[in-house]
Amino acid sequence: MEVYEREHMNTVRALSPECMVLLKSDGSFPLGEPGKIALYGNAARKTIKGGTGSGDVNTRHYVSVEEGLENAGFSITTKGWLDGYDAIWNAANKEFRAGIKRTIAAQGISAIMLGIGAIMTEPTYALPLDGEGDIALYVLGRISGEGADRAPEKGNLLLTDTEVRDILQLQKQYARFMLVLNVGGVVDLSPVVDEVSNILLISQPGIAVGDALADVLLGKAYPSGKLASTWAAWQDYCPVAEFGDPNDTRYKEGIYVGYRYFDTVDKAPLFPFGYGLSYTQFAFSDVKTAVQDSKVQVTVTVTNTGAWAGKEVAQLYVSVPCGVLPQPYQTLAAFAKTKELAPGESETLALCFAMEELASFDEESCCAVLEKGDYVLHLGADSRNTAVCAVVRLEENALVQHLHDAGGKPDFADWQPEHRKTVQIPEGTPCLEIKASAISEIIPTAPAIDEKAAALAASMTDSDLALLCTGAYNGAAGSNSVIGNAGVTVIGSAGETTGIFPEIPALIMADGPAGVRIAPKYGVDEKGPYSLDSGAFSEVLDLIPDEMIAALGFSREMLNEKRSGTVHEQYCTAIPIGTALAQSWNPAVCEACADLVALEMERFGIHIWLAPAMNIHRLPLCGRNFEYYSEDPLISGKMAAAITKGVQKQPGRAVSIKHFCCNNQETNRMHSNTLVSQRALRDIYLRGFRIAIEDSAPATVMSSYNLLNGEHTSQRRDLLETILREEWGYRGIVMSDWVSGNINKPDDKYPGAVASGAVQAGNDIMMPGTPGHQADILAALKGEAAYKVTRNDLERCAARMIALAWRLGK
Numbered sequence: 024m025e026v027y028e029r030e031h032m033n034t035v036r037a038l039s040p041e042c043m044v045l046l047k048s049d050g051s052f053p054l055g056e057p058g059k060i061a062l063y064g065n066a067a068r069k070t071i072k073g074g075t076g077s078g079d080v081n082t083r084h085y086v087s088v089e090e091g092l093e094n095a096g097f098s099i100t101t102k103g104w105l106d107g108y109d110a111i112w113n114a115a116n117k118e119f120r121a122g123i124k125r126t127i128a129a130q131g132i133s134a135i136m137l138g139i140g141a142i143m144t145e146p147t148y149a150l151p152l153d154g155e156g157d158i159a160l161y162v163l164g165r166i167s168g169e170g171a172d173r174a175p176e177k178g179n180l181l182l183t184d185t186e187v188r189d190i191l192q193l194q195k196q197y198a199r200f201m202l203v204l205n206v207g208g209v210v211d212l213s214p215v216v217d218e219v220s221n222i223l224l225i226s227q228p229g230i231a232v233g234d235a236l237a238d239v240l241l242g243k244a245y246p247s248g249k250l251a252s253t254w255a256a257w258q259d260y261c262p263v264a265e266f267g268d269p270n271d272t273r274y275k276e277g278i279y280v281g282y283r284y285f286d287t288v289d290k291a292p293l294f295p296f297g298y299g300l301s302y303t304q305f306a307f308s309d310v311k312t313a314v315q316d317s318k319v320q321v322t323v324t325v326t327n328t329g330a331w332a333g334k335e336v337a338q339l340y341v342s343v344p345c346g347v348l349p350q351p352y353q354t355l356a357a358f359a360k361t362k363e364l365a366p367g368e369s370e371t372l373a374l375c376f377a378m379e380e381l382a383s384f385d386e387e388s389c390c391a392v393l394e395k396g397d398y399v400l401h402l403g404a405d406s407r408n409t410a411v412c413a414v415v416r417l418e419e420n421a422l423v424q425h426l427h428d429a430g431g432k433p434d435f436a437d438w439q440p441e442h443r444k445t446v447q448i449p450e451g452t453p454c455l456e457i458k459a460s461a462i463s464e465i466i467p468t469a470p471a472i473d474e475k476a477a478a479l480a481a482s483m484t485d486s487d488l489a490l491l492c493t494g495a496y497n498g499a500a501g502s503n504s505v506i507g508n509a510g511v512t513v514i515g516s517a518g519e520t521t522g523i524f525p526e527i528p529a530l531i532m533a534d535g536p537a538g539v540r541i542a543p544k545y546g547v548d549e550k551g552p553y554s555l556d557s558g559a560f561s562e563v564l565d566l567i568p569d570e571m572i573a574a575l576g577f578s579r580e581m582l583n584e585k586r587s588g589t590v591h592e593q594y595c596t597a598i599p600i601g602t603a604l605a606q607s608w609n610p611a612v613c614e615a616c617a618d619l620v621a622l623e624m625e626r627f628g629i630h631i632w633l634a635p636a637m638n639i640h641r642l643p644l645c646g647r648n649f650e651y652y653s654e655d656p657l658i659s660g661k662m663a664a665a666i667t668k669g670v671q672k673q674p675g676r677a678v679s680i681k682h683f684c685c686n687n688q689e690t691n692r693m694h695s696n697t698l699v700s701q702r703a704l705r706d707i708y709l710r711g712f713r714i715a716i717e718d719s720a721p722a723t724v725m726s727s728y729n730l731l732n733g734e735h736t737s738q739r740r741d742l743l744e745t746i747l748r749e750e751w752g753y754r755g756i757v758m759s760d761w762v763s764g765n766i767n768k769p770d771d772k773y774p775g776a777v778a779s780g781a782v783q784a785g786n787d788i789m790m791p792g793t794p795g796h797q798a799d800i801l802a803a804l805k806g807e808a809a810y811k812v813t814r815n816d817l818e819r820c821a822a823r824m825i826a827l828a829w830r831l832g833k
């Protein structure tokens with residue numbers, strides 16, 4: 024390991040416990056010292072550092088739970104069980120991979136996504152639970168990733184019969200038992216949740232997972248995370264919320280996503296949003312509320328009343344009055360985390376928000392509005408453990424921003440709950456008044472295009488501009504993969520912009536969000552750098568038909584070519600997955616991880632990190648939820664902003680917030696149409712993006728694969744020019760997601776996205792780009808493509824690309 028690897032690993036180890044959530048505790052943990060420990064569960068040895076697909080990160084090594092416990096001095100008494108599980112898993116996996124190969128052979132080109140996204144369901148088995156000692160851990164793992172969604176089935180979202188049986192038995196058998204959840208998202212724990220006395224959600228915290236868990240078990244560190252999404256029994260999620268249709272998915276639940284649903288219909292989840300215990304206890308006191316103009320500030324003193332050090336999160340929710348517009352029971356308005364508090368120590372936190380941030384989109388008037396009435400403030404340590412602390416009374420309706428009819432419309436009206444939980448205001452609650460005149464209307468300034476870049480674009484030919492607006496990938500240039508590995512300058516990077524114009528530097532892009540994703544090793548010979556494997560295709564290469572390989576710009580010879588240059592390494596650090604970072608409820612943790620990322624970007628020559636990923640956890644089934652933060656847009660927006668600040672404070676480094684927008688499922692992801700109301704679009708799905716943009720000015724945005732109300736997001740001018748730039752004042756570029764429109768199937772209801780559609784909409788660059796994209800843009804200038812593109816549209820996109828290249832590529 025090189026010095027930077029070791030240092031970054033130590034930082035991640037120290038930050039990880041902040042992302043871990045203690046869900047149940049009977050006081051048996053932490054342990055005083057290491058000793059004998061019985062270790063069970065599918066992730067005890069096969070520990071998961073993060074999910075699969077483009078969100079995976081190539082570390083030299085990461086520490087499994089087994090290794091971490093041994094590093095800390097524990098003696099594991101269940102080596103036989105762990106070996107037995109390995110044998111069962113290996114056999115099941117062999118059969119699983121053979122099944123994928125058979126499907127790929129049968130389906131041809133359409134199966135590319137299957138190969139990279141499919142996840143094996145947990146096998147069932149019976150292994151003796153005979154580890155010595157009176158302490159046991161059961162480490163339950165679930166992995167998922169790009170290209171496939173999760174299923175509400177045993178071994179996936181649900182526990183297998185084997186898992187339920189073993190967990191319940193271990194709880195009875197050992198004096199101190201902990202269920203450790205090494206999962207990227209919700210698992211329905213209902214069959215065991217009441218019986219098990221200690222549950223720790225370690226999530227997938229990256230490279231040092233085993234060491235960090237050992238630190239927490241021994242009390243050298245303590246968990247201080249809180250759930251960033253509700254954990255409920257599968258059958259309790261909103262029944263009208265459709266999911267996973269390959270063609271049209273209707274977001275009929277409207278704004279009632281996550282806790283907004285559970286709280287409004289007053290249904291108890293297993294663990295509510297914002298929930299998390301500590302090794303210690305905290306008390307809130309001296310709660311004071313003040314308003315100034317349209318700003319509301321609540322201060323609270325948090326005291327550690329227990330016997331261990333810890334950190335607590337104060338959470339402020341607001342019940343917005345239901346007027347003409349229906350509202351959820353409550354919405355998170357602000358949060359703050361204490362520093363480490365020693366037993367007996369206190370800290371006063373200030374939680375602030377501006378009333379404008381609570382505005383809702385009124386489809387009738389196309390405005391963001393605040394309706395008059397009582398805004399009830401609830402303060403507490405999780406969404407279901409709060410006390411009303413004040414009422415803010417708005418005397419008149421107030422206009423916050425004139426917006427547009429944009430994003431299209433669905434073919435249904437949003438569902439509304441029949442019965443709603445009502446807000447109870449205790450007598451004596453202070454009431455503070457705000458006048459409508461204190462609410463300031465937002466008048467955005469549309470971003471100007473850099474004049475010098477515009478002048479250069481104006482002097483270039485149509486075909487040169489088309490080159491600038493498509494990535495530099497051409498399949499035959501030396502890269503031997505395409506999804507997530509199309510870069511040629513830095514091997515294993517995701518892609519790059521053209522470098523053929525001497526005055527416009529090429530920009531190199533690499534994936535995230537759990538660290539920098541590039542090839543761990545690459546070769547260099549007299550022809551230059553080359554990669555040592557076939558990237559995403561390696562495992563299934565022999566069964567991919569030749570036509571499919573050709574369609575992606577390769578030949579089999581190219582993929583199999585063996586070169587014999589010198590081998591170089593570029594190992595990166597896996598930071599906690601997005602969901603884990605959000606569970607810290609601490610933007611400083613995100614920024615500290617982003618600092619590591621920025622250093623590795625600099626070391627390996629990456630300009631743009633394709634992260635943070637910030638789609639909303641709409642339902643626990645989305646296969647990429649682990650990359651995303653939360654069901655709540657405020658948490659998502661604030662975490663993404665912290666990551667962006669961390670990366671972009673380094674000159675020449677930038678992020679790409681993705682996937683803009685409503686990319687909440689992986690099923691048929693390039694051709695699936697999200698149908699959503701403008702209210703839910705604005706108030707839930709776009710809100711986090713807007714917060715991130717306003718707080719941190721990310722340099723790039725990645726549009727999503729899916730369609731939004733019947734049109735690809737990359738082709739919606741009303742989304743990219745009207746909402747993003749005109750209404751929000753966004754100044755950066757928009758890039759497409761990878762190979763958008765290049766992998767189409769005959770049975771797709773909707774056509775793939777095209778380059779002409781992108782350029783006319785203000786999606787500045789198609790990534791990783793193909794000559795076909797350039798041809799489509801040039802045809803569109805002559806009115807001979809699916810979309811009409813003017814020279815002006817093309818110059819505008821190219822000028823934005825030039826300005827970005829000058830800013831980052833110096």
Ligand code: BGC
Nearest residue numbers: 077506507517534633760761
């Ligand atoms: C993913 C993106 C990723 C891109 C490049 C796509 O398949 O959806 O999140 O950044 O590939 O690897």
